[in-house]
Amino acid sequence: MSKKIVAVTACAAGIAHTYMAAEAIEQAAKEKGFDVKVETNGSIGAENVLTTEDIANADLVLVAADIKINPIRFSGKPLYVTDSNAAIADGAGLIDTALKDAKVFGEKGSKVGNIQIGNDHSKVNFFTHIMSGISYMIPMVIAAGLILAIANVYAFQRDDMGRIVKWGFDNKTAMGALMANLFQVGQVGFKLMIPLFAGFVANSIADKPAIAPAMIGAYLANDPTSLHTKAGGGFIAALIVAFIVGYFVKLLKKIKWPHIIQPIVPIMIIPVIATLFISLIVFYLIGEPIATLMSGLYAWLTWLNTNSTSAPVIIGIVLGGMMGFDLGGPINKTALIFGTAVFADTMAKYGPTHANFLPQTATQAAISVAPLGVWLASIIWKNKFSKDEKVATTAALGMGLVGVTEGAIPFVAADPIRMIIANVSGSAVAGGLVALTGCKFYGGIGSPLGSFIGYIQQPIPLITWILCVCAGIAVTALIIGLTRSPQVMAAAKEAV
Amino acid sequence: MDTTIFNQDHILLDTASTTQAEAFQAIADLAASLGYVSDAKAYAAGLKDREAGATTGFKDGFAIPHSNDASILKPGLFLVKFSHPIEWAALDNQPVTVAFALTIPKDGGKEHLKLLSQIARKLMNAEFRTTIQNETDGAALTTAVNQIQ
Structure with missing residues (x-):
């Protein structure tokens, strides 16, 4: 034959x-x-x-x-x-x-992992890896973010006058307890979203063996308790972890392992070595700078706050900008904590007439700028966003309206430099303007809706706050729309 | 053969070129003058890029330089015979005397692209190569190429 x-x-x-x-x-x-x-x-x-x-x-x-x-x-x-x-x-x-x-082909032990035949250099780059991670992260951002947003609305307790003065759930009522639980659900989602993102970025670089080390590494890098810091590293730390793990695992795959252990290389040897490696990096290289940065920033803010009584706009701009920098990461958290701490401190010491509202007012004015800015950009520049991205911007709108900054994370992770510039600029504008106009944020939602859901003292009731925040949103949207990179747009279309 | 892809005007007897770069320029000028590419320089650069990936010179002095760069307007075939054998790093190490150059548009119609691929297949036929190599008359060359279905 x-x-x-x-x-x-x-x-x-x-x-x-x-x-x-x-x-x-x-x-x-x-x-x-x-x-x-x-x-x-x-x-x-x-x-x-x-x-x-x-x-x-x-x-x-x-x-x-x-x-x-x-x-x-x-x-x-x-x-x-x-x-x-x-x-x-x-x-x-x-x-x-x-x-x-x-x-x-495919005999046991003949090759490790997914094999590529020939070369296809054109399709894979920095952005496609990040986009792959983002496509897995988006459903979790949306699910967690929207549930958190719903719960957040119920977290404002009113006084007898109907003013919202206190944030927190009233656990004594069934509704309050339920909303407290839903708030937890949202927070778990936000906590998981960071390792999920890192895991799938690493997966895009080096396949399955890279997922476990990247997820564990990113969790540690975002967990203040593990790092003994005030805040975790957020998505910027996750991005760094994912790329270190991805390329480290790629390197490990190139090693000529002895035939006898080859079957366990992808499921045991590589994950164990890479997890150990990234954990040590997080604990001894990345964790320390985050902690140092945090306390340094805090000290600087205190100094700025005491020395800028003559020009409150400066502290408004700085705190606003910090809010937009890493959207729930260490710098954002430092600003937020600082704002709340100064408010609570001075309120307790001097009462409402002499309390220092400025830091909290600026951070709250900035909190919704990034998610609402990217949403606005996707409305004005329709062609510059893929279908999946538009779903994510709609969710960002929902989150932004109730003051959940994290809605913008997928977009920042995709194109960190341009998006951070856009978010910081817009957030700084919002923070600076509320400082300039002398708005006083007592409590409520840190979005344009804050005028209605919350209590804000402002020169022209309702209007001033809304205009200040919207000016910030417009600046962010404008920068995003005008600078969106073709590479990112292409990668977003690929990663379906 | 579809005359919009190939006709007697597409044949060039190049007596000047002595290097591959000159040959690419001659091919590109021909394609541009017939309206198949918008920019001769861009197409010549496209040919060079493709060559950098892997040689298009194959057997018995034949090469099939081609490009699908953005300057290309429509699918075409150009037959260029060189008086001076040109160093091409061909698979059999022979210098090239005949080039079948292709313009491949990014969004060409299926029928036309198929025809171009039929030309590529035909070039693997030793008898066809001998005919093209030995023939110098434009009309006879056209007849030979037109046999390709």
Whole structure:
């Protein structure tokens, strides 16, 4: 019985070499009296496609391609992989070599992880890894964020005059207890979203073995208790962790492990080594700077606050900008804690007439600018956002309206530098303007809706606050819309 | 053969080029003068880029330089015969005397792209290569290429 050969050919342009290689293999195989079928993966689509039966009956599978061909359907068959020119140069010689040197694909221990045949450099870059992580993170941001937002509305307790003066759940009522629970649900989501993001960014770089170390590393980097700091590292720390883990695991995969342990390399050896490695980095390299940064910032803010009584706008701008910098990360938390602490402190000491409202008012004015800014940008510049991103901006609108900054995180993670500039600028504008106009934020929601849900003393009732916050939102939206990078837009469209 | 892809005007007997870069420029000028590319320089650069990926020179003095860069307006085939054999780093190490150059538009119609791929297949036919190599008359060359379906 004559031998049966099946082959797949492909090239970059998908017009010339794909077909020349196919022709060469067909001619050579026929001369040798073999049965042959060649699938061409050209730019007009795959033709003469190999069926499962073709592959099952084949004695040899040849891949002559200059681009990536997924080999998974050839599992268990003798497979020989080369480029298109090898077939064009000498079809008969290639078949002889392949018959001699083909290796059964997918045999236990033959390769680690997901194999790529040929090279496809064009598609993978920094942004595609981040976008992959974000596409897994978005559902959690939305689920957790919206539940948190609903609960947040119920967290404002009114006094006899109907003014909202206190934030916190009234656990004595059934509704209050339920909302306190829902608030917890949202917070768990926000806590999990950081490691989830890091895990899938690392997965995009180095596949499955990288997920566990990146998730554990990012959790630690975002957990103040583990770090013995006041706040965790947020998504910026997660991004750093994900890339360190991704490339470290990639390196580990290149090691020629002894045959006997190869089956356990991806499920045990690499995850254990990489987890140990990243944990030590988080504890001894990343954690310390976050703690130092936090206390340094806090000290600086205190100094600024006591020295800027003549120019309150400065502290308004600084605190507002900090809120937009890392959206719930250490710098944002430092500003928020500082604002609340100064308010609570001076309120207790001097009473409402002489309390220092400024830091809290600025941070609250800035809190909704980033999520609402990105939403506004997606409304004005419709073409610059993918479908999935528009769903996320709608969710950001919901979160932003009730003062949940985290709604903007997916966009910042995708394009940190431009987005941070946009968010910081807009947040600083909002913080500076409320300081300039002398608004006093007693309590409530830190969004334009704060004028209605909450109690804010302001020069022109309702209007001043809304205008200040909206000016910040407009600045952020404008910068996002005008600077959005084509690379990020392309990556966002890919990552569906 | 579809005459919008190839006709006798698409044949060039290049007596001047002595290097691959000059050959690319000659091919690009021809394609541009016939309205197949918007920018001869860009197309020549596209040919060079493709060549950097892997050689398009294959057997018996034949090469199939091609590009799918943005300057390309419509699908076309250009047959250029060189008086001076040109060093091309071909698979058989022979210098190139015949180039079948292709313009591949990014969003070309299926039928036209298919025709271009048929030309590529035909080039693997030794008999066809001998005919093209030995023939110098434009009309006879056109007839030979037109046999490709």
